[in-house]
Amino acid sequence: VSNKLSSNDLLRVFAAELPERALWFVRLRWVAGAALLVFAGVVPTLGMPVEWRRAWIVAVLVFAYNTVLHWLTRRLTRAREVGYQQLARCILLQTITDLAALLFLIHLTGGATSPFVPFVVFHMVIGTIILSARTMAVVGAGVWVVAAGLFLGTYGTAGHPFIPVEMRFGILAVLAWLLAGTIYLTDTVATRFRSRGAQLFQLNEQMRAKQTELEALLAEMRSAERRKSHFMLLSAHQLRSPLATVKTGLEALHDGYVDPSSPRSARLISGAIERVDGLLATVNELLELAKLREGAKQAPWVPDVNLAQLVVDVADALTPIAEARGIALESGYDTGVVLDRGVPPDLVYAIENIVHNALKYSYPGGTVHVQVRRDATFGVIEVRDHGIGVPAEFLPDLFVEFIRAPNAKRHASEGTGLGLAIVREVVEAHGGRVEVESQVGEGSAFRLVLPIHGGARART
């Protein structure tokens, strides 16, 4: 923790505490007013001068101005944005009013010999702690001037006992020292406490930030854990479900629940073959994915990979499928989008997968656009369709193995849910990224963004 605190830090610390303090003064003043009334009541029984009973006037004044201050402070502290400057001014106003009332009380209760003189010290201490030494020096000077006027100008009247003139100057000199000394000492101590307080405040803020950080990390770990078990569940389901279907079908046939010559028997057998085919595709793609991830594939990296050429090859290969589905496959190319190096079969697999998906999830009569362009230092392959789209909640997990959105399953039952995971793996192996935009019912756009230069991802 650094020991240096900016004035901003200090300001924040005190700004946070000011409203409470301002209200505390208001409450304290009600008590002080009540105490004054009691004092005025018991004056004769304590053998004090009868004139001192006029302390009740000050009590009434205190009650009156505290009502105003109470209202003002409440209004300031309840404002949505509590202004530090406004509150500080409010507290200064309270201090000055209190000192004026105190001087009046001192005047009514014997001037220099008043039992209330020590309360001046009390007010100076509080004022220095909450406001500042500089402000209180000005206020203190004012107090001294008023006190001088009172002490020098009146004697023998208003209950002031007679004090010889030279002694009055002595008293005023002591009062000046008292005011200055109080401010100086209080300020020295308060500054030390303030900086300690601000340090604690700062430390607390840092701890809180760390705590938030830790909580976020923990939540992230929990979510990763959940995704992992989600993935395990899905992969187990995708592998076991077709097996269960095949076994149940075979058992139904074997145990004689189905007449071997019936159409149902034929349906069950072709259905079982279909499931085994699907399972084979899933297993093959899982192996492909594992090889890509392990980096175990003896990848034939070659120099100068022309993206437009790859896309032309894919488009040619998929044209029969597009025609069978009644979908127009349109393409456009920037010339000379050539990667420094790449693995053409893997890239073809990725492009084919994306284009094939676009065809699969388009409506008959639709159009799929394939575009190759150069974007600064990247080669971009964009495939755009006007098909079923991906629900927003599935977009984050679209490239996770076995994740298929319900609308995709309904639209096309075949599909391993592994294609996009492989696409991402291939593109990342080339140092690139996959971008996707989609809107349900509007269509999707997939972009393979591949760096032109030095593409290979570092393998560890």
Added chain:
Amino acid sequence: MVRKNVLLVDDDPVFVEAVSAVLETRYEVRTAANGTEALAQITAVRPDLIVLDVMMDHLSEGFDVARTLRSDPETAAIPIVMLTAVDQVYNVRMEVEESWVPCERYLEKPVPPETLLATIAELIG
């Protein structure tokens, strides 16, 4: 004697075909391919028992259907045989931990035909 009604809910048509063949030897069988279809079927014809797959469009679609049925007094008493292709441990960890899904029997796929028939017979005869 009137044959009892069994509703078979599963998203794999081949599995539905195979299990239907087994169940039809003793029961009147209706089928549904997902939770929504199942609920519509149940409203139309109240089955005597439901054979319900867990994982369909959603991870816990079967559980959701079962919860919906149990919360409605009209359907709460229909016995449910839950089927799942996935190891029970995962299901217990993923779903059941939070709220036990009420079903009469919980079977792991593939279920031998005699076992399935025996389980159903135990519940509705």
